[in-house]
Amino acid sequence: MVPTPDLQNDRYRVIVVPLAAPLSPEGSALIGRIGAGFSPQDLLLSLTDTSLTCHLHALSPNLLRDRIQMISAASPRPGSLAGAVAVLGGLADAVDRQTSYTIHDGKRVYAGFTAERKVIGRSEKVQRRGGCYYAGDHQFSREENRLSGVPVDSIVCGDSEEVLSRLPDNCVDLVLTSPPYNFGLSYHEGDDGRHWDAYFSKLFSILDQCVRVLKFGGRCLVNIQPLFSDNIPTHHLISQHLLLRRMIWKGEILWEKNNYNCKYTAWGSWKSPSAPYLKYTWEFIEVFSKGDLKKTGPKEGIDITADEFKAWVVARWSIGPERQMKRYNHPAMFPEELVERALKLFSYQGDLVLDPFNGVGTTTLVARRLQRRFIGVDLSPEYCATARERLSNRGT
Template sequence: MSDTATKNSLTQANLTKPKSNKKNRSYGLRGGKRVYDGYNDERKVKDRKKKEKQRLGYETFAKDFPRTNNALPGKYNNKIITGDSAEVLRRLPDNCVDIVITSPPYNFGLDYSEHEDTDDWRAYFDKLFSVFDECVRVVKYRGRIIVNVQPLFSDYIPTHHIISKFFLDKGLIWKGEILWEKNNYNCKYTAWGSWKSPSSPYLKYTWEFLEIFCKGDLKKPGNKEDIDINDDEFKSWVNAKWSIAPERDMKKYGHPAMFPEKLVLRALKLFSFRGDIVLDPFNGVGTTTLTAHHFGRNYIGIDCSAEYCKTAKQRIIDSGGILKWT
């Protein structure tokens, strides 16, 4: 067949080919965006509500905790306390704080003031969970627990998974997980493991995790006038990847592993009301208590280091009512 005949044949085939319509097109336009036409139809679950009830969801694992909340004794309110966290928390009544926001030592081998940060992993988790046991007890019904953690990847210990399993086994409800993107690009380090080989490549991460749990119920009651998150903050922060630079002033405060005030602020405004009581059982030099103080929350901070507790108190005094990044 000549080139001319071939061209005429293809042209005739195109003329006689049925025109596509929106129903059978692969792509279409919706809201000014190019999308796959059949995506929503393919993903739609029939009888969704019925199937959700059949699965039971978090109710499969959630525990029915006592619902009577108690007042935090005045001598602990807005206090920073030096001591063993588990021992201090045992003095508190059940169901007396609204939210826990904390970042425990990661067992990396860092140089803390009064803490040996290199334990056998079983010993580490035993000590950590003795504190978390008390946190579960003292958090109010419908309260929240938020734990910032980074696994020690070189030891291949999935700390965030182990901590999450602990709280699930205790009957708390997993509310979600936030990726804290630190943008410190530690992937540039030349720790690739088996270089250019599938033998044992070493994965690098630029983020940490915030694991979020609820006690007894997903919904926390509060007064409308005590909400301090605005529209733009809410829309941005419910996207569960937070890009926040790491703390830059750790040398200034003499602490090797501080988290930034912005991280605590977002957690506070998204998951608590003004006037709530905030607990940090690993308070360090007091980022949680400082942020709680300046955003209308009450607080209790505990740390085993008298030096860190002194710094935490002084930071509140020195801040003059203004956080350094605002």
Template sequence: MQNIIKKIKSIKSYGLKNGKRNFVDYNKERKVKERKNKTKKRVQYYYAIDNDFIKKNNEIPNKYENKIMQGDCLNILKDIPDNTIDLIFTSPPYNFGLDYKNSQDEHYWDDYFKKLFEIFNECIRVLKWSGRIIVNIQPLFSDYIPSHHIISKYFIDKKLIWKGEILWEKNNYNCKYTAWGSWKSPSSPYLKYTWEFLEIFLKGDLKKIGDKTNIDITDSEFKEWVNAKWNIAPERDMNKFGHPAMFPEKLAERVLKLFSFKNDIILDPFNGAGTTTIVAKKLNRRYLGIDISQEYCKIAEKRLKGEL
């Protein structure tokens, strides 16, 4: 509790009066005067305002509810009706040359993005009005391809609202660096990274449609998780699940509790060993997980049955 109070005191736009939290007057606190009028002049979400998304949401057909489906997600997504999914959380193959069962992870970058964007087009279509897509991305720094920026630009061009970015601090090096680039010389030093990104996009509206009685995030979780740097260790049990690139359950738990309601329908089109779907089940959300590999789908099913 002491820590929370200390943290709140350090946030400038809050005040504490008799131990209770209250807002400090916005205009007094901020140096910018007439902030609202000035914001209006800049026209908020200017790139997203002229979208032509349909506002009518639909129920997901039964055959997709609480299912793991094997196949190329592009083909499977094409059959899913418009505006049926509340939230997509996914980590696509990063084009690192990883050894996935049943799919190549090494393409020319143009081909990689072409296919990925065809899949994301379908993802946007199946998302409900006010639905969210959250993509976990780790750029391949050694190729100097800023995938997180390229993917974000794609969603912005498609008129989704960029909600923000979470920095997932894994506290371990993403690659086994054996070299420093130009050792002790400014000519070409290598930069090292211990984190990945979560890019968050919204379809049509900042506010998600949902029933208040279906909120399950606690006060302390909310306060901690809106700080957009998340310290979460990487998945340590990848050998057990037989998958080379999983994210940990803790990451999916935070995403689902912070950005979705209970009973929402959650999709992961690159479901791998099924981390998103097992967390969705544990948190009383409905789920659909798709992966191209039969083997990974079987693992995801086993996790759902509690056999792994």
């Protein structure tokens, strides 16, 4: 007797092949023989006058097709089996169309393969563990304020700590930025090679302003590359600071620049364990949320496509470095694609985007193109002029 499949435990994937007409007794017998050749733990066939149902757990590739071929070919009256062979062929086609499975012991396992990893009562367990415990006692208000202090859709020249202090609390939807890395680059203004204490003290004051002006649920994305030669994990220190400010860590994106230019031995040993230097071909983008991981917004403000969403939630973004730095006379620009991904994935059209280290204005340029409102701040009058020029040339 064929055991009744226990569908409650999700062991099987169910495939139903409809019949145009009831099968002949020989055809029904053929299906019985094919079914009997499999362990009921793996595959069960059940036939009615109107359909063939397959409860499928695991199967070696092509085994079903081979069995159909072998058993029907051995029949003394193959013509009487035509209907059953067609139905079984339809079943084999339907099995081939199943693209979601895992491989175990050479078989494709179509269902139940996550059962042993399934966490029961996930949300209670998160609560018991104290998910986001470091942000639980935040004092963030949900009240939102209209922008004032600087004009909307503007490039503001000045020190961000001062410029942002003019903005009210809770008025910005998303901060996307890349601060100077303190590598010693030649920016027009400012010192990109200060003592780390002074560097972090200034950076943290500006990040504190960013946290203050963000709305409840607003996002803060900081692109950074640590300075490995100084053994300063800048990305960790920034994250630690934002955690202390009760921001919720949403994740970390690896910006894979495929930059293999860095030398093997610049700060370490060659072919010796004495001091091997680790090469990084990527940078980091730390993603934080204020108050809540969820950010509400109008449905019509969503502009990310299904394919973009599927590709970009995989948190490794392969995007080459910006190639136009000479043209814009800036040593450390964002590629436009990086900004586009960040804005479409984390903000809605109409949102207010802030870049407190706006450089020559890649964030503000892409924000305008994607119908976000924006504010870009930079110390350098030259960079601000270029940012405005880029907006007037291509921003609409």
